[in-house]
Amino acid sequence: MKTINKTCTETLREAWDGISRIASHAMRRLDRMPWPALLAACVMLALLITVLPLALTLFVLFLLVKLVAGALGGQRRDVPMHEHAMHDTMHGSGQ
Numbered sequence: 001m002k003t004i005n006k007t008c009t010e011t012l013r014e015a016w017d018g019i020s021r022i023a024s025h026a027m028r029r030l031d032r033m034p035w036p037a038l039l040a041a042c043v044m045l046a047l048l049i050t051v052l053p054l055a056l057t058l059f060v061l062f063l064l065v066k067l068v069a070g071a072l073g074g075q076r077r078d079v080p081m082h083e084h085a086m087h088d089t090m091h092g093s094g095q
Contacts, residue, residue: 006014030038 033041
């Protein structure tokens with residue numbers, strides 16, 4: 001009886017073959033690129049590598065600051081504006 005499941009080594013070999021095919025294809029594409037396009041690709045990759053982690057880090061940092069400020073602020077209940085206006089007119093300070 002033939003098994004339909006692959007062994008671990010077969011799966012790893014298949015993954016390695018796929019990675020090596022992708023790498024060789026990328027190397028052929030890079031070899032055919034003109035120098036200005038290669039320089040532009042390198043600059044864009046460098047910007048992506050440096051700016052994206054910075055943006056994600058700042059997002060998480062500001063989110064944590066907001067959560068901490070909300071936790072330290074206590075139970076503040078926002079009152080709608082029309083209730084403020086009714087409260088002011090009831091005490092006579094509206095006129």
